[in-house]
Amino acid sequence: MTAADADREGRTAQPSAAPRVVTKNIGGVGMLLWQLALGIFLLLAWQGASDRLVDNFFISNPLDVGRRLIGWTMDGSIFMHIWATVYATVMGFVIGSVIGVILGIWLGVSQFASRLLNPYLSALNALPKIALAPLFVLWFGLGIESKIALAAVLVLFLVFLNTFAGVREVDQDLIDGARLMRATRAQIVGKVIIPSALSWVFAGLKISVPYALIGAVLGEMIAANRGLGYLVQFSGSQFDTAGVFAVLIVIALLAVALNLMVETVQHRMERWRIVSR
C-alpha cells in the first residue's frame, strides 16, 4: 500500500513525459495487483526451486514456513516471544528517549558540560553499541532487562544527538530577546529552548524506533530464553530453516507495524511540527 502510494506520488512529481506514458494507466489498485502477483510469483519460484535447484535444508519452502507459523500460532507459543520482543523494544525506546532528551538538553544548554564530555561522547558514539551486550548480560542478567538496556542504548544516542543539535540550533536572537525581558534561566530553557528544539527531538524519536527493535532482537540472539531474537537463533542452531524464515517474517511484520504506528503518531503531531519549525 505505502509503496504503491509513494510510487504514485513519485510519478506525478516526474516532470518528464516519457516514463509517464508507459506507466500512466497503473493506478493504486492496479499496482497493488501487480505487487501481489510478484509476491505470488516469488513464493511459487521459491517452492519450485526448493529441492530441485537448491537443497530444501538451506532454503526450506513456503509451505513448511506457513505450517510452522500456523503451528506456533495454534499452540500460542509465538505470542510469548512476540510479547517479549515488543516489551523490550517499547521499554528500551521509552527509557532511551527520556535519557537521550534530558542529556541532549542539558549538554545543549551547558557549554561547560558539553565541552567537558565531548571527547568521551564521541568515543562512545563511535563504539558499536552491540559490543556492549556482554556487559549488559553481566549487569542485568539473562532476563528481559539486558535486552531493554541494549535497545535503550541504541535509542539513547540517536535521540541525544538530535536533541543536542536541536538545542544548538535555537535562534540566539530568541534567547537574547527573552533575557532582555527578564527571563530566568529555567524560563529560557522551558519556554524558548525546548519548544524550539521540539521538531528535532521528534525527528530523533522517529528514526530511533527501528533501532529499538534491532537492539531488542540482537539482545535476545546473544543470550535469552524467549523473544523473537532467541527463536531465530534457536531455530538456526536446530538446523530448522523453516523456523528461521517463519521468525523473520514475524519480525518483518512487527517492524512494519511499528513504522505504521510512528507514521500515525507523526501525522497527529504534524501541526505541532509545522508550528515549532
Next chain:
Amino acid sequence: MIDIRHISKTFHKGDTPVDAVRDINLTIARREIVAIIGPSGCGKSTLLNMIAGLYAPSSGDIVYKGSAVSGVNTDVGYMTQKDNLLPWRNVHDNVAFPLELAGIAKAERTERANQVIRHVGLDGFEDRFPNELSGGMRKRACLARMLLYGAETALLDEPFAALDAQLKLAMHDLVLRLASENEQTVVLVTHDLMEAVTLADRVLVCTRRPATVALEQRIDLKRPRDVLNVRFTSEFKDLYDTLWERLRVEYREERV
C-alpha cells in the same frame, strides 16, 4: 540617562580584527528621542546591542541611570531588525510573553495583552501564528510586546525598514504617541533620513565602518508632531538638507 563614554567595539573575523564602532560619545537624556543614521552595516546595531548589554564594549563604558552596564540590561525594550517573535506562539501569547515571564496571572495577562494588541491594530489576529502574518504585522506584534514589557527605554533597530510607505507613517505616528504616553526614552537606528528627522529630537550621522559620530543635529520641530505634514514644512526641509549634505559624503566614499 544613558551615558556612552568612549565606546569602541572590535570583532575578530578569524585573525583579522574588524572595528565596528570607534570612540563614540553620546549622552541621552530621559524622554529624549535620538535617531542614529548611517550607511548599512556601519556598526549602528552593534551600538544598540551594547546599550542592551548583549555585547560588552571592547573599550569605554556605557552608564545607564548612573551604573555601568555589565550584563543584559533588562530596563530596555529592544526591537531588533529581525522580528524575534516565538514562532510556536500565536500573537496573543507572544505579546503576553513578558507578563508570563513575570508570573502575572492568566486573566490579567490576557486583558492587558488584548489592550495593546488593539492599540497596534492587530485585534482579530490574536490567534494567528507569526508565519501567518505579514512583515508589518509581525513588527506591530513586536512593538506591542515591547509596550507590554513597559521598558522605560526603547531601542529600535531599523524597525520599519521592510514596511510600505503608508504603514510606515502609521507606525511613526504610533511610536511618537506611545513614547509620549509612556514617557519613554527612544534610541532609533535607521538608514531612512526622513524617518530620523520625523521622529527624533536629535539626529546623529554615523560614518562608514568603523562608526564614529560625524555630525550631531538638534531637531527643533515642535511636538506633538503630525508625522505626515511635518515633512512639508520649511524647517523640516532645511534640517533634511543639512543632514543629507553630510550623509552624502559617507555614501559617496562608499561607492568609490
